[in-house]
Amino acid sequence: MKIVTSLVLSKWLLEMGRLITLQNEQFKHDEDYHRDILYLTYQDRFKHDALHYGKYSGRFAELLLLNSPNEKIKSVVKKTLVDAFIIVLHSAEQLHVNLEEYFKEKLEIDRDLSIGELTEILKETSPDIYSLLNSQNEKEKLLNLMLKITIIGGRMQKAAEELDHMVGIPSEQIHADLGNLLVILLIAGSIWGIDYEKDVRNRWEDIAKKTKFRPQ
Numbered sequence: 001m002k003i004v005t006s007l008v009l010s011k012w013l014l015e016m017g018r019l020i021t022l023q024n025e026q027f028k029h030d031e032d033y034h035r036d037i038l039y040l041t042y043q044d045r046f047k048h049d050a051l052h053y054g055k056y057s058g059r060f061a062e063l064l065l066l067n068s069p070n071e072k073i074k075s076v077v078k079k080t081l082v083d084a085f086i087i088v089l090h091s092a093e094q095l096h097v098n099l100e101e102y103f104k105e106k107l108e109i110d111r112d113l114s115i116g117e118l119t120e121i122l123k124e125t126s127p128d129i130y131s132l133l134n135s136q137n138e139k140e141k142l143l144n145l146m147l148k149i150t151i152i153g154g155r156m157q158k159a160a161e162e163l164d165h166m167v168g169i170p171s172e173q174i175h176a177d178l179g180n181l182l183v184i185l186l187i188a189g190s191i192w193g194i195d196y197e198k199d200v201r202n203r204w205e206d207i208a209k210k211t212k213f214r215p216q
Helices: 003-014 017-034 042-065 071-095 099-109 117-123 126-132 138-163 171-191 194-209
Strands: none
Touching: 017 042, 017 071, 017 099, 017 117, 017 194, 042 071, 042 138, 071 138, 071 171, 071 194, 099 117, 099 171, 117 126, 117 171, 126 138, 126 171, 138 171, 171 194
């Protein structure tokens, strides 16, 4: 009985800590608290997400230009990484990308992965990114993070702008950029001490409290 209970508990813990679980919960959160965005056209939703990535880059640039103290940098970076993670979950939903399956295929892994396991694997398979974001100098870490997000965000904004010219979204490139952005966020999160599973849910609750409409 104890063995069965242990197996059930282990499976439950893995389910709770998986990307697909958070991705599904993000969709439910959007249905409850972001109907204004959820009911936009596909093109406008994509543009909305692309603008978010530009906002995050600008936020980091401002911290650097104002020569902000390290403690403020840490606080703003942690909040921004969680926000960016949420937007990636939302982007994946509207682009019909199962993020967990995307990485399992990319990494040639045929079992379910927790977010923690995936992060450790990515740190090993992306040592250049880990090294770039793991500088001992807080401002250098921030600069490198800003540049990585700016590059990917810029490509997404370009794709969003081209929609106005009746040019289709380059799906494969966008899916790859979304995956690459998540690699950066997971590795950066491990460096800045973020527990995405806990911190994302806390952020959802903060948003829920500020939303005038609350589902019954």
